[in-house]
Amino acid sequence: MDKSLYKNIWVYVELTEGKAAKVSLELLGEARKIADASGEKLVAVIISDAAEKAIDEISNADVDEIIVVQGQEYKHYSTDAYTFALTQLCKKYNPSALFMGATDNGKDMAPRLSARLDTGSIADTTELYYNPETKDIEWTKPAFGGNLMATIVCEKSRPQIGTIRQGVFKAALPVKRDNINIIREKISTPLETIRTIFKNYTANESTDDIKIEDAEVIVAIGRGVKNQEQIAVFKELADLLGGAIAVTRPIVDCGWYSVKCQVGQSGKIVSPKLYIACGISGAVQHTAGMTSSDVIIAINSDKSAPIFGFADYAVVGDMFEVVPALIDEIKALKGI
Amino acid sequence: MKILVCVKQVPDTEEIKVDPVTGSLIREGVPAILNPLDACALEAAVQFKETYGGNVTVISMGPPQAEQALRQCISVGADDAVLITDRAFKDADTLATSYALSMTAKQLAGFDVIFCGKHTLDGETGQVGPQIAEHLNYNQVTSAMDVKLDSGSLLVLRELEEGRQTVAASLPCVITVTKTNYTPRYPSMKSKMAANRKEIKILSASQIEGLDMDRIGMSGSRTKVTKSFVPQAGQAGMIICEETAEQSGRKLAKLLVDAKII
Ligand SMILES: Cc1cc2nc3c(=O)[nH]c(=O)nc-3n(C[C@H](O)[C@H](O)[C@H](O)COP(=O)(O)OP(=O)(O)OC[C@H]3O[C@@H](n4cnc5c(N)ncnc54)[C@H](O)[C@@H]3O)c2cc1C
Ligand SMILES: Nc1ncnc2c1ncn2[C@@H]1O[C@H](COP(=O)(O)O)[C@@H](O)[C@H]1O
Numbered sequence: 001m002d003k004s005l006y007k008n009i010w011v012y013v014e015l016t017e018g019k020a021a022k023v024s025l026e027l028l029g030e031a032r033k034i035a036d037a038s039g040e041k042l043v044a045v046i047i048s049d050a051a052e053k054a055i056d057e058i059s060n061a062d063v064d065e066i067i068v069v070q071g072q073e074y075k076h077y078s079t080d081a082y083t084f085a086l087t088q089l090c091k092k093y094n095p096s097a098l099f100m101g102a103t104d105n106g107k108d109m110a111p112r113l114s115a116r117l118d119t120g121s122i123a124d125t126t127e128l129y130y131n132p133e134t135k136d137i138e139w140t141k142p143a144f145g146g147n148l149m150a151t152i153v154c155e156k157s158r159p160q161i162g163t164i165r166q167g168v169f170k171a172a173l174p175v176k177r178d179n180i181n182i183i184r185e186k187i188s189t190p191l192e193t194i195r196t197i198f199k200n201y202t203a204n205e206s207t208d209d210i211k212i213e214d215a216e217v218i219v220a221i222g223r224g225v226k227n228q229e230q231i232a233v234f235k236e237l238a239d240l241l242g243g244a245i246a247v248t249r250p251i252v253d254c255g256w257y258s259v260k261c262q263v264g265q266s267g268k269i270v271s272p273k274l275y276i277a278c279g280i281s282g283a284v285q286h287t288a289g290m291t292s293s294d295v296i297i298a299i300n301s302d303k304s305a306p307i308f309g310f311a312d313y314a315v316v317g318d319m320f321e322v323v324p325a326l327i328d329e330i331k332a333l334k335g336i
Numbered sequence: 337m338k339i340l341v342c343v344k345q346v347p348d349t350e351e352i353k354v355d356p357v358t359g360s361l362i363r364e365g366v367p368a369i370l371n372p373l374d375a376c377a378l379e380a381a382v383q384f385k386e387t388y389g390g391n392v393t394v395i396s397m398g399p400p401q402a403e404q405a406l407r408q409c410i411s412v413g414a415d416d417a418v419l420i421t422d423r424a425f426k427d428a429d430t431l432a433t434s435y436a437l438s439m440t441a442k443q444l445a446g447f448d449v450i451f452c453g454k455h456t457l458d459g460e461t462g463q464v465g466p467q468i469a470e471h472l473n474y475n476q477v478t479s480a481m482d483v484k485l486d487s488g489s490l491l492v493l494r495e496l497e498e499g500r501q502t503v504a505a506s507l508p509c510v511i512t513v514t515k516t517n518y519t520p521r522y523p524s525m526k527s528k529m530a531a532n533r534k535e536i537k538i539l540s541a542s543q544i545e546g547l548d549m550d551r552i553g554m555s556g557s558r559t560k561v562t563k564s565f566v567p568q569a570g571q572a573g574m575i576i577c578e579e580t581a582e583q584s585g586r587k588l589a590k591l592l593v594d595a596k597i598i
Binding site for chain 1: 347349350352354361429430431434457458459460461462463464465466467469470471475476477478479491494496497498499500501502503504505506509557558559560561562563564565566567568569570571572573574575576577578580581582583584585586588589590591592593597598
C-alpha cells in the first residue's frame, strides 16, 4: 500500500449529551502536535443526531477541519451505525491516523472499524510519538499488568487506528483558527442494518464528591493507612486544598473506596496540578496512573520507596505526623 | 443454542517480577492461567446453556500447553474443546488472532452466540471479540454483565464506566463479558477427572478450511511491537527529611506556599 495516499490526523470526537467528551478534547490537543510534526491537517469528526453545539465547541479546539455526520439513527451509539459512518468517511478521505478516546464506545468501535478496513488498531495507549523518518505513529501502552510498556506501530496499513486513555494528555487551550473548513457529509445508515437497539440507561449513583479525573488537587492514600478511622486527616487535607481523595488498589480491595477513586493501570489516569501520595509504595501499576501530574509530593516512612523516584518533593517520615503538621502550617501561613 | 467461548491461556501477571539488576521481566516460573475474564465468559455461557439449553464449545489459539486451560473449561461446564495450534499462528496481533479464530468458528459452523472475555491480562486490548464479530459479520455487544434471551434476541445489560445500559441485540452475536455477575464456579473432583479423559480436538493451520496464510501470524498482523521497556522511576526532586516528621510537614507547607503551588 502507498502510505502517501493517506493524509491528515483525525480525532473522533465523542459526544455526551451534545458536548465533547473530556478525552476527545485532550486528544485534540495532542493530535495537534502530531499534525504539526507531520505537516498534516487536524480534522475532528463528529457523528450525532444533533451536532450544532459541538461544532461550535470544537471550532475553538485548534482544528483545521470538522467533518460532521448527522442523522436520527445516530442518537444513541450503536456499533453498526457508527462503524458504517466512519467506514464511509475513511474510504472517502483516506486519513493517515484516527484517534479515539478509550471510552466504552471507543473500545467497542475501534477494533471493529480496524477489522473492516483491514488495518491495525492499538488499544489503551498512554503515549504517542510521530516518527518523522518512518512517518509512522509510535503508540506506547502498558502490557503484562503494567509491568511492561510496549511501543507499537502500524507500519503496513492505513489508517493507523487507536484508542487513548483519558487523563494522559492535557486539553489544549481554546484557539480558533481562521477559515475552519466544516464539511457536512450525508451518510445514512439503513435502520434495518442496526442490529443492537438501545433500551435504557441508568447512570451510577453519583456522590457529591469531586471526580478524581476532574480534580486539580489529589490526596492519594495507600496501604500506609491501616484502618478507616485513619483516613479523616487526609480528607481534611483534601478539603483544605479543595481536592479529592484517590486511593491505591489495596484500599479498594478493603472496600473503603470504590474503584472509581482508584488511580493506576486498572483504575483512572489522572493529571492534576498537585498529587500528594501518602503511604503509597509506588508500584508500576499505580504510577502508571499519576506520573503526568504537574507537581508530585510523596510522603513515605521508607526512604527507599520507589514512589520517591517520581516525586518533586519527597518527604521521608511518618505521614500521621507529617500531614497534621502540614495542615496546621498551611492554615497558619494562609491565615485560615 | 450453539455457543462458542474463546479462551486464552496467559501468564499470571500478579506473579511477574522485574529483575532489579537487568530491569527486564522475569518470566520463568510464572504460572500460566486461564485468562480470568475468559473464565467469567465461560460461566456466562454455561449459565446461558443451563437456562435456554444448547451446547458450549471452547476454543483457544495457542501453544500445545493451552490444552490445560481448555480442560479446566470442560471441568466447569464446557461440552467440547478445540485447540488451534501451529507455528504459523505465532506472533499474531489481535487482527490475525481474530481472523484465525473466526475461520475456525466458520468451519465448526452455526454458533448463535460467541462469548469472549472483555480483555486479556497480558495484551489487555479487548479487541479480539469485536474483530471476530466483524470477520463473521456477527452482531456485537461489549462489556456485558448479564445476558438473557428474550423472544428470539438477546437482552444484554452492559456495565459501562458511568452507568448501566440495556440493549436488545439480534443473533448471531459476539458478547464480551465483565466479571460482576459471573463469578466462575469450581470444578468437582469428578468433573476434573472427566475433563482429563475428554478428547480435545486439535487443529493445525492446514486443517482450517480456506484459511489464508497471509492473514495469520506475523504476516497477517497489521501492528508490530517495536520496543518494550520496564517503566523506570527517575530521581527524587527535593528530599525533605527534618529531625522530626512534624518539622518535615511544616517545611513542606512553607515550600508549597512559597512556590505558589497551593
Ligand atoms: C494487573 C494489576 C493491576 C493493578 N492495578 C493497580 C491500579 O490500578 N492501581 C493501584 O494502585 N494498584 C494496582 N495494582 C496493585 C499494585 O501492584 C500494588 O500492589 C499497589 O499499588 C500497592 O499499593 P500501596 O502502595 O497502597 O501499598 P504498599 O505497596 O503496601 O505500600 C504501602 C506504603 O506505605 C508506606 N507506609 C506505611 N506506613 C506508613 C506511615 N505511617 N507513614 C508513611 N508511610 C507509610 C510503606 O513504607 C509502603 O511504601 C495492580 C496490580 C496488578 C497485578
Ligand atoms: N489466542 C486466543 N485464543 C482464544 N481466544 C482469544 C485469544 N486471544 C484473545 N481471545 C479472546 O478475546 C478476548 C479479548 O482478548 P484481547 O483482545 O487480547 O484483550 C479474550 O478475553 C478471549 O476471550
